[in-house]
Amino acid sequence: MAGHPLERALEGVRLHVVTGKGGVGKTTVAGALALALARGGRRVLLVEVEGRQGISQTFGVPPLGTEEVRLVQTGGTGGLWGLSVDAKAALLEYLQTFYKLGRAGGALERMGVVDFATTIAPGVRDVLLTGKVYEAVGRTTGSRRGRGDPAWDAVVLDAPPTGRVGRFLAVNEQVAHLARTGPIHTQAQSITRMLRDRRSAVHLVTLLEEMPVQETADAAAELSAAGFGLGAVVVNQLREPVVPDPVLDVAATDPDALADRVRGDLATVGVRSGARTVGGLLSEAADHAARIHLERDLRAEVEALGLPVLALPVLAGGLEDGGVSVLADELRDLGVR
Template sequence: MTSPALQRSFVDARLHVVTGKGGTGKTTVAAALALALAAQGRRVLIAEVEGRQGISQTFDVPPLGDDEVRLITDPSGGELWGLSVDAKAALLEYLQTFYKLGRAGSALEKVGAIDFATTIAPGVRDVLLIGKVYEAAGRTTGNRRGQGQLAFDSVVLDAPPTGRAVRFLNVNKEVADIAKVGPIRGQADSITRMLRARSTLVHIVTLLEEMPVQETVDALREIGDAGFGLGALVVNLEREPMLDEAARKEVQTSADAALEDRVRGELVEAGIRPTGPMVRGLLSEARDHAARLDLEDELRAEIAAQDLPVLHLPRVAAGVEAGGLRVLARSLTEQGVA
């Protein structure tokens, strides 16, 4: 079912920032979102900034670099392009763009200044990484930024995990507080405006598990307080319950003897010779599963209480490599991602 709130939130969005606790599948969700947008006839860029080559692995293509590579051409006419931002290359590009260093940039690299700036100097790495995403999101076909048509209709950023997402997104505000004038201050202000604009949404990926949900709730508060626009909560890897409501209640309330007799009878009907340990083991697993379903219901209620659109993605048994990514993309489209 399509959520009106979700449709409204996606109407003006161009930059989709996808974050989540490590292990929740945020790269897969970012890829599915990008694919869903491309399937609507858009030219979409998916970018990563952590150097893990998660995008290339998800789409089963060679490792990505600083040049955008077309990953998919959709029958709708849409295109999906991929980019893996490297801080060192981004710094050299930045120095050439603003300071025309040319060969001097290569000299800095030889003496280790580039490595120092991108690996040791606090915050510089994040400034460079998000600056490259800013450039791609605002690039146009004209001679100057803002002239002509946008190169990409939508940009999906596979961002750092929620633990450092706000620091990553907010780094240019900190730069602007230090650099009072000049091109560094100007670009920092421009990037901050882009990230806080209505056209940028931060989506958080979670699982129906206690720690990811708690971290998601904390991240929502932190991201909102920092002034960034919140998009959707994505509940990933949802499993179909093996017990319906009636069976769950029966497992939790019926007497052991009655349940054991019923399970034993159903096993016999299925052509299986039941033993005592087998029957008791099945009942123990059923009770554990029922308790798990109760917990998931509580976590769903906690997610729903955050008053944001919620998207649900199933666990794909065959994996994302065997067509599962398109299954997830279709699911997002059916739920109103547009």
């Protein structure tokens, strides 16, 4: 049995669901997590379901289609593949699998039935998207589901944002209640069991800002109450203080007390220490101190959720020049294997 909280949270997990408020770097973190797992020698599939081509942008590859594409070769049998799930393609595949429609499926698409089902009919889109993830998690090297070794050691899902991830994950439970018999009912029940199984975990991505932290707390409570297992909270884009804590404390409470020190430092490097320059620096110091103290308070709120917390640094150069690889290394250093 793993002893570290993160090890316990990740032990045996094969489906990693990554969510977060819009703008917190959810897709980047999902990509870094998938790459970190792949670097441990695993075959990992990274899946997106929102049609934004976030994976291709993160890894600098052409837009993904409905087939799995290798993104990174990590040596041996391990590696990272990507897939962008398309609801229309998933519906046609579903109709063929369960109802053997053949050419009739194409006729339905030409008649607009497929577009109606995937864009207008409530919940159908999410059923199809989660069904495709279910297929990937359950796929084996044998000819039938459940026979042979898993095709993927881990599947990482770049899920919808926290505002709707609960409805997204619970949609099949609603479908199972509506369709009480038949293949739709059976598959909906199977998907629900998979999502609530201990081998599935939802990871929450946040910034140390008030709204993302509040949404993270709300999502954690909602998902836990609905029976979905929670993994870790990833604090993204963490900024380190640029001055020592004693200076931060003074800057937050009495920045003018630092005026002489600032003038002395400016003189040391040969910069004129006019009133405007010194005043501007003191104002910046006060803002920086307030920001750091707020982030520390918010970090305490995140830690109070009782989940493992993984902190990723802000990347000065963004995702250019292998930024996602840097974050993957950070996650491995933090214990992601």
